[in-house]
Amino acid sequence: MIARIFIPIILAIVLPDLYIYVHYLSRRNRMRWWKRLLWWLPGLLMMAYTVGLTSIHNFAPDDMSWLSLYLILVGLFVMPKAIFVLCSALGLAWCRLRHSHHNWGNLVGLLLAVFAVYVLLYGSLLGYRKLEVKHVDVYFKDLPPAFDGYRIVHFSDLHLGTFQGGYEQLVERDIDSINAQQADLIAFTGDLQNLQPAELYPFQDMLGRLKAKDGVFSVLGNHDYSMYIDADPAVKVANERETVSRQRQFGWNVLLNEHRSIHRGQDSIVIAGEENDGKKPFPHKANLEQTLQGVDAGAFVVLLQHDPSAWRRTILSSSQAQLTLSGHTHGGQLSIFGFRPSHLVCREDCGLYMEADRAIYVSAGLGGLVRFRFGVPPEIAVITLHKLQ
Numbered sequence: 001m002i003a004r005i006f007i008p009i010i011l012a013i014v015l016p017d018l019y020i021y022v023h024y025l026s027r028r029n030r031m032r033w034w035k036r037l038l039w040w041l042p043g044l045l046m047m048a049y050t051v052g053l054t055s056i057h058n059f060a061p062d063d064m065s066w067l068s069l070y071l072i073l074v075g076l077f078v079m080p081k082a083i084f085v086l087c088s089a090l091g092l093a094w095c096r097l098r099h100s101h102h103n104w105g106n107l108v109g110l111l112l113a114v115f116a117v118y119v120l121l122y123g124s125l126l127g128y129r130k131l132e133v134k135h136v137d138v139y140f141k142d143l144p145p146a147f148d149g150y151r152i153v154h155f156s157d158l159h160l161g162t163f164q165g166g167y168e169q170l171v172e173r174d175i176d177s178i179n180a181q182q183a184d185l186i187a188f189t190g191d192l193q194n195l196q197p198a199e200l201y202p203f204q205d206m207l208g209r210l211k212a213k214d215g216v217f218s219v220l221g222n223h224d225y226s227m228y229i230d231a232d233p234a235v236k237v238a239n240e241r242e243t244v245s246r247q248r249q250f251g252w253n254v255l256l257n258e259h260r261s262i263h264r265g266q267d268s269i270v271i272a273g274e275e276n277d278g279k280k281p282f283p284h285k286a287n288l289e290q291t292l293q294g295v296d297a298g299a300f301v302v303l304l305q306h307d308p309s310a311w312r313r314t315i316l317s318s319s320q321a322q323l324t325l326s327g328h329t330h331g332g333q334l335s336i337f338g339f340r341p342s343h344l345v346c347r348e349d350c351g352l353y354m355e356a357d358r359a360i361y362v363s364a365g366l367g368g369l370v371r372f373r374f375g376v377p378p379e380i381a382v383i384t385l386h387k388l389q
Contacts, residue, residue, distance in 0.1 A: 002053040002070070009050055009074070016081035017043045019089065042077055049073070058195060059228030060369060064162050068124075071370055075120035080113035087112060123334070123374035129170065130377040131177060131366075136352055136384070138359050140322055143300055143387040144267035150385045152302070153183035153212070156327025157221065157365030160203050161194035167371070168202060174366050174380065175206045181382050185262065186212040188252070189327040190221025190276065190306030194369060195228050197242040208250045214262050216252040219273040220244070221306040221328060222282045255304060257287045259295060269300045272321065277310035286310065288318055308348045308362045316355060323385070324360040331364035335375030350376065 002009065017040065025031060025039060049070055053061070060067050084106075091105015155178060163171050178186060193199045200207075210216050226239035247254045255273020262269050272295070277286030286305070295301060301321040305311070308326035315321055331350035332342030342349040352361050366378045 002050060002067075003056075006050065006054050009078075010047060012074075012078050012082045013043050013046050013050070016078075016085040019085045020081065023088075023092075046073065046078060057230035060194060062195065063165075064194065064370075065165060068370055071372070072120065072124055075124070076117060079120075080116050083116055084109035084113045119334075119336070119374050120372075123372040127373035127375075127377065128368075128371045130373065131174060132377045132379045133177060133181070134379055134381045136361060136381050137386055138323060138352065138361075138383060139386045139388045140300070140359075141357055141388045142298070142322065143385055144264070144269060145387060146264035146267035147269055147300070147385055148387040150185075150269075151181070151183045152185045152187055152325075152383045152385070153178050153181045154187045154189065154325050154361060154363055154381045154383055155366055155379075156189040156306075156325075156363040157191040157330055157367055158188075159191055159194050159223065159365075159367035159369060161199035162367050162369060162371055164199065164202060168206075171203055171366075172206050174378070175209055178380055179209065179211060181380075183212045183382065185214040185271065186210055186216040187271075187302075187304055187325050188216065188218040189304050189325050189363065190219050191223045191327065191365070191367075192218075192221070192247065193223055193243065195223070196226055196239050197246055200243070200246050204246070204250065207247075207252075210250070210252070216250070217260070217271050217273060217304060218247055218252045218254050219304045219306055220254075220256070220275055220285075222276050222278055225276070225283050225285070227283055255291075257285075257290045259291060259301075269302060270295050271302050271304070273304040274310075276306050277314060278307045279309060279313075282307065286314070288314055292319055292321075308360060309346050311348060311360045315360075316358065322358055323383075324358075325363070325383075326360060327363045327365050329362060329364075330368050331362075331376035333364075333368050333373050333376055340376065 021039060053070060087105040087109030091103040095103050224243050226236040244254050257275050259270050259272035262271060272291050274288055274291045275285035276283050278284055303315060303321035303324045305324055305326050307328045311324050315324055329342040329346050329349045332340035334341060340349060348360055348362050350362050350364050352359060361381060361383060363381055364376050364379045
């Protein structure tokens with residue numbers, strides 16, 4: 001993970017320290033050598049930490065606490081300085097352009113840096129601990145009458161490895177909250193793990209307690225394919241099989257480009273599960289034709305697909321799926337005044353979206369690779385299907 005952004009992080013560490021030193025500290029002729037050393041020492045330590053994480057062969061360390069600590073340190077000591085220096089440099093350029101001596105960029109940068117620290121502390125200490133239960137009503141003309149009022153609890157992106165080491169009670173709370181909804185069906189749309197199936201072991205009993213009238217259905221997300229570990233292809237395949245096997249041991253119905261029918265008297269709906277349909281670098285193992293093979297053209301289809309970008313790329317044009325459930329984006333895990341960074345890369349990144357009489361619901365998820373949430377709390381969605389009269 002850090003290796004992919006190594007150069008930007010190093011620049012974010014070095015350049016702000018250099019700017020502040022040149023423009024403010026170096027002008028103090030009486031500043032002793034040890035004070036100058038103290039100024040540069042935190043940056044040197046952060047660079048060493050960065051190099052250490054970059055040397056890890058896997059996408060992230062097995063012990064996620066090292067990554068969490070690193071990101072907190074970046075948020076406390078690197079990003080605030082970078083924000084301040086950016087504003088200060090812009091203000092300085094404006095001063096030279098206007099021949100002014102008052103650099104208001106310093107004040108703006110200081111305020112924004114303080115706000116950035118607040119966002120980090122709140123998101124890292126409190127935000128990820130919250131849980132929002134969203135109730136969503138969706139209306140369809142072609143919903144079979146017997147399924148009017150049918151309730152699906154949708155959750156996604158647990159990333160269980162992030163909750164190891166003292167945070168397991170949050171997963172237990174989430175499981176209890178899902179069961180408390182007494183849904184007709186529970187749908188999980190991928191990313192049960194961070195790196196490998198060993199992360200599932202401490203949570204087996206909890207996940208096995210999930211119950212719904214028509215069962216628990218799931219699909220795999222990009223993290224469930226063990227694509228983020230440095231290992232032989234055979235090891236990755238074995239891990240993928242174990243991830244699927246473990247879910248089935250929980251009593252879940254894992255759908256791998258396949259579907260099941262749910263019946264209420266003479267009426268029925270189809271629950272289809274497509275494997276991950278991702279654009280590079282994410283895995284593409286989806287086969288929509290195989291997933292819906294044998295499904296009648298007039299059937300009502302609820303399609304589980306981890307990556308919501310597949311909705312416009314393939315699902316709308318190549319299927320009749322009336323409702324698609326997805327995850328993957330986590331809603332960016334950050335929303336400031338309504339702006340979510342995930343919306344820059346995915347048009348449907350969080351919540352309910354409609355296209356004519358078809359819908360997609362994108363879950364903000366329950367976890368993430370790091371324990372952080374600001375403005376986008378962890379969620380479970382209770383989706384109620386209604387028939388338009």
